[in-house]
Amino acid sequence: MDRAVMFRRFLHCLMALAPAYYLLPVDVPVLEVRRWVLLVVFITAVVIVEVVRLLMGWNFFGLRPHERNQIASFVWAAAGVTAALWLFREDVATAGIIGWALVDPLAGELRRRDPRRSVSIAVPVAVYAALAAPALYVWGMLSLPSVALVSAVGAVAAVLVERQKVRYIDDDFLMVVLPCLIMEVVIF
Secondary structure, X not given: OOHHHHHHHHXXXXXXXXXXXXXXXXXXXXXXXXXXXXXXXXXXXXXXXXXXXXXXXXXXXXXXXXXXXXXXXXXXXXXXXXXXXXXXXXXXXXXXXXXXXXHHHHHHHHHHHOOOOOHHHHHHHHHXXXXXXXXXXXXXXXXXXXXXXXXXXXXXXHHHHHHOOOOOOOHHHHHHHHHHHHHHHHHO
């Protein structure tokens, strides 16, 4: 694995820390702003950096070659994480973000090694469900059967989205938002 791929995988996994946003007080005392303002500042900064990158033709270390002249996956990831933190229940957003952040690199690596093996589907589904279940149980106060169902449904949705490429929307957005949406519907 080359250094750029390792760097991308590391940053991807680091995004599992994004739910720490919920540890901030709703009214952030030092900044004297509401917590949601930080999300707006975050996504605005990411979009500005991306607009400048595209206008200037810059190529950051770790970007994939096909991202040179299009919206990069880090922007899609930031948009997905922002949407999840803002729109979904804390337990669902936490499960979705942690699942995506750790399973997407795993699934990509397994698929790269042998895309035809069933392990490239089964392992990511199992790992996602195992990561999602504690978040749903601890923060969602759901029953164990509900946790099992919701985490399994979210896992299947995430892995299906990761494997099925959509032309205009990166899987770094869809793998966060779609499982969260589906888990919300199942909980409702």
